Amino acid sequence: MFLIYAFIGIVCLGIAPLFGKMALNSVSPVTVFVLRTSIAALLCSTWYIASRGFQEFMQVPFSVWCIITVEAVLAALLGDLAYFYALESGNVNKVTLLMACTPLITVMLSFFVFHECLSMQQFFGALFITVGICLLSLR
Numbered sequence: 384m385f386l387i388y389a390f391i392g393i394v395c396l397g398i399a400p401l402f403g404k405m406a407l408n409s410v411s412p413v414t415v416f417v418l419r420t421s422i423a424a425l426l427c428s429t430w431y432i433a434s435r436g437f438q439e440f441m442q443v444p445f446s447v448w449c450i451i452t453v454e455a456v457l458a459a460l461l462g463d464l465a466y467f468y469a470l471e472s473g474n475v476n477k478v479t480l481l482m483a484c485t486p487l488i489t490v491m492l493s494f495f496v497f498h499e500c501l502s503m504q505q506f507f508g509a510l511f512i513t514v515g516i517c518l519l520s521l522r
Contacts, residue, residue: 397479403467404475412467420459480520487513 406415431437443451469478487509493499501509 407471412471477520480516484513
């Protein structure tokens with residue numbers, strides 16, 4: 384089942400930058416970021432309330448709130464703002480290819496933070512993919 388979800392995610396995340404670039408032809412990166420975030424928050428909140436998930440929401444421990452806050456600032460605020468600024472002034476192909484290098488950072492940090500083992504094959508595979516993506520985007 385995870386492959387189906389992954390494929391849906393790949394398709395959606397592959398199409399989204401085209402719309403982001405189109406929007407950036409008319410408005411600033413901050414405006415696009417705020418609009419996209421607001422729309423996503425409204426849709427997620429509506430779905431969450433409709434699915435009666437509010438009880439779990441109220442039971443989330445403070446420590447988890449802190450962890451999610453850090454993740455939100457890094458991914459949804461700083462990462463997305465940087466992405467929109469890059470998309471505004473850069474080629475969609477180059478920006479999206481470079482942004483695809485993020486898993487290498489995650490893989491390396493997960494080794495140190497979670498002590499997740501990575502085989503040499505996985506390490507070199509991730510490294511070669513990242514180097515290839517960088518070479519393609521710099522061309």
